[in-house]
Amino acid sequence: MLPPPAWPLLWLGLVLGSCCADLEAAAQVNSSTDARNVLLIIVDDLRPSLGCYGDKLVKSPNIDQLASHSLLFQNAFAQQAVCAPSRVSFLTGRRPDTTRLYDFNSYWRVHSGNFSTLPQYFKENGYVTLSVGKVFHPGISSNHSDDSPYSWSFPPYHPSSEKYENTKTCRGQDGELHANLICPVDMADVPEGTLPDKQSTEEAIRLLEKMKTSASPFFLAVGYHKPHIPFRYPKEFQKLYPLENITLAPDPEVPDSLPAVAYNPWMDIRQREDVQALNISVPYGPIPVDFQRKIRQSYFASVSYLDTQVGRLLSALDDLQLANSTIIALTSDHGWALGEHGEWAKYSNFDVTTRVPLMFYVPGRTTSFLEAGEMLFPYLDPFDSASELMEPAFMFSMNLL
Numbered sequence: 360m361l362p363p364p365a366w367p368l369l370w371l372g373l374v375l376g377s378c379c380a381d382l383e384a385a386a387q388v389n390s391s392t393d394a395r396n397v398l399l400i401i402v403d404d405l406r407p408s409l410g411c412y413g414d415k416l417v418k419s420p421n422i423d424q425l426a427s428h429s430l431l432f433q434n435a436f437a438q439q440a441v442c443a444p445s446r447v448s449f450l451t452g453r454r455p456d457t458t459r460l461y462d463f464n465s466y467w468r469v470h471s472g473n474f475s476t477l478p479q480y481f482k483e484n485g486y487v488t489l490s491v492g493k494v495f496h497p498g499i500s501s502n503h504s505d506d507s508p509y510s511w512s513f514p515p516y517h518p519s520s521e522k523y524e525n526t527k528t529c530r531g532q533d534g535e536l537h538a539n540l541i542c543p544v545d546m547a548d549v550p551e552g553t554l555p556d557k558q559s560t561e562e563a564i565r566l567l568e569k570m571k572t573s574a575s576p577f578f579l580a581v582g583y584h585k586p587h588i589p590f591r592y593p594k595e596f597q598k599l600y601p602l603e604n605i606t607l608a609p610d611p612e613v614p615d616s617l618p619a620v621a622y623n624p625w626m627d628i629r630q631r632e633d634v635q636a637l638n639i640s641v642p643y644g645p646i647p648v649d650f651q652r653k654i655r656q657s658y659f660a661s662v663s664y665l666d667t668q669v670g671r672l673l674s675a676l677d678d679l680q681l682a683n684s685t686i687i688a689l690t691s692d693h694g695w696a697l698g699e700h701g702e703w704a705k706y707s708n709f710d711v712t713t714r715v716p717l718m719f720y721v722p723g724r725t726t727s728f729l730e731a732g733e734m735l736f737p738y739l740d741p742f743d744s745a746s747e748l749m750e751p752a753f754m755f756s757m758n759l760l
């Protein structure tokens with residue numbers, strides 16, 4: 360499939376096209392009562408392995424529910440399957456050729472051009488703009504400040520437990536702690552007793568509560584870390600995916616005629632202790648089949664954990680009666696190969712790494728306006744068999760757009 364040529368521009372156009380009239384009105388009269396808020400949810404390394412994209416195995420009832428009220432894009436592609444270039448691209452609405460960022464090592468404002476960002480545009484038009492978690496890629500590519508103060512009204516929030524992501528916090532079969540790729544944890548056993556995405560959800564809800572009574576509309580960006588590696592998630596989510604039900608990639612072989620330049624040797628997962636112990640041959644592997652199943656199991660479990668965080672956030676939006684006045688966009692910076700073509704990484708240009716979920720909920724447009732007391736986003740528990748009601752087939756028939 361060929362990616363459409365100008366995704367970030369088109370995307371920016373769609374967002375602004377949907378709400379620009381409101382924005383202008385807010386800026387002119389400064390009566391924010393009619394201006395819509397914006398909630399932008401950015402997930403890290405999430406391919407469209409979701410019920411709403413037809414995945415039969417993955418349990419993602421909350422994102423599926425959002426999709427059922429949204430305009431859902433089937434062929435959305437990242438500009439590049441690397442976090443920083445992709446994020447800088449869609450947050451500035453410019454291609455990597457223009458931002459001149461293909462890696463992690465430069466800040467566009469000094470390296471290529473002083474381009475405005477999407478949140479900056481809202482900020483300059485009367486919005487309070489807020490960043491929670493990983494929105495810009497950290498480091499020099501956002502000037503070690505998530506592009507503050509240009510993009511954000513307040514200093515961005517980062518969860519305190521993020522610093523443990525790559526440390527030895529995974530309890531191995533030997534009872535010791537390791538820095539593993541596959542890291543289902545007992546919440547009671549991890550430092551600070553919490554995980555980054557859980558903290559980000561709590562902070563985002565706290566901000567929504569504050570903004571509920573604000574005179575200005577808000578633009579809140581929430582960046583989730585999972586399913587980015589390591590697969591560090593509450594261990595109960597593994598139960599959703601019994602190993603015997605996990606299939607392998609349908610095309611697990613490195614293609615014979617593949618030019619070396621098109622292949623990425625997945626060095627980031629090789630550094631993890633559990634992967635190192637397997638002595639996997641560089642660059643092509645393969646990874647033993649039982650470990651392939653475990654990687655896929657943990658990616659899907661991470662997606663379901665992420666889905667519960669999105670569910671908590673959206674149900675809070677409902678409870679605060681903000682769902683009728685808030686545009687919601689959900690996307691990811693790029694995908695991740697789960698064994699297709701012998702790959703276990705982002706970085707390549709195969710569909711599995713470049714294709715992303717993309718959906719827009721616009722109250723009064725993708726759904727009718729809410730009636731008094733109506734809830735659009737009740738929290739759905741992936742462990743609850745009642746959420747089978749939210750089956751993809753049912754969802755698609757609900758999706759009128």
Ligand SMILES: *[C@@H]1O[C@H](CO)[C@@H](O)[C@H](O)[C@H]1NC(C)=O
Pocket residue numbers: 473509
């Ligand atoms: C870059 O843009 C920002 C925000 O529009 C502005 O405050 C700043 O002065 C600009 N910097 C340069 C070097 O032009």
Ligand SMILES: *[C@@H]1O[C@H](CO)[C@@H](O)[C@H](O)[C@H]1NC(C)=O
Pocket residue numbers: 386387388389485
């Ligand atoms: C609207 O409010 C913004 C931010 O508070 C302010 O900068 C702007 O000048 C106001 N516009 C008008 C037309 O009052």
Ligand SMILES: *[C@@H]1O[C@H](CO)[C@@H](O)[C@H](O)[C@H]1NC(C)=O
Pocket residue numbers: 468469502
């Ligand atoms: C980047 O951050 C540094 C340190 O805070 C600051 O001095 C510099 O002005 C920032 N660059 C831009 C373009 O704002």
Ligand SMILES: *[C@@H]1O[C@H](CO)[C@@H](O)[C@H](O)[C@H]1NC(C)=O
Pocket residue numbers: 598599600601604
């Ligand atoms: C696993 O597969 C079996 C056999 O197809 C099925 O009955 C069961 O519901 C599956 N379990 C889960 C959790 O999907």
Ligand SMILES: *[C@@H]1O[C@H](CO)[C@@H](O)[C@H](O)[C@H]1NC(C)=O
Pocket residue numbers: 636637638
């Ligand atoms: C990996 O290599 C080490 C050192 O050569 C060896 O002790 C270990 O048994 C090997 N592990 C596997 C899974 O082959």
Ligand SMILES: *[C@@H]1O[C@H](CO)[C@@H](O)[C@H](O)[C@H]1NC(C)=O
Pocket residue numbers: 683728729730731732733
């Ligand atoms: C939702 O918004 C519309 C348009 O602003 C309004 O007519 C309707 O009363 C609102 N519904 C609720 C429950 O506030």
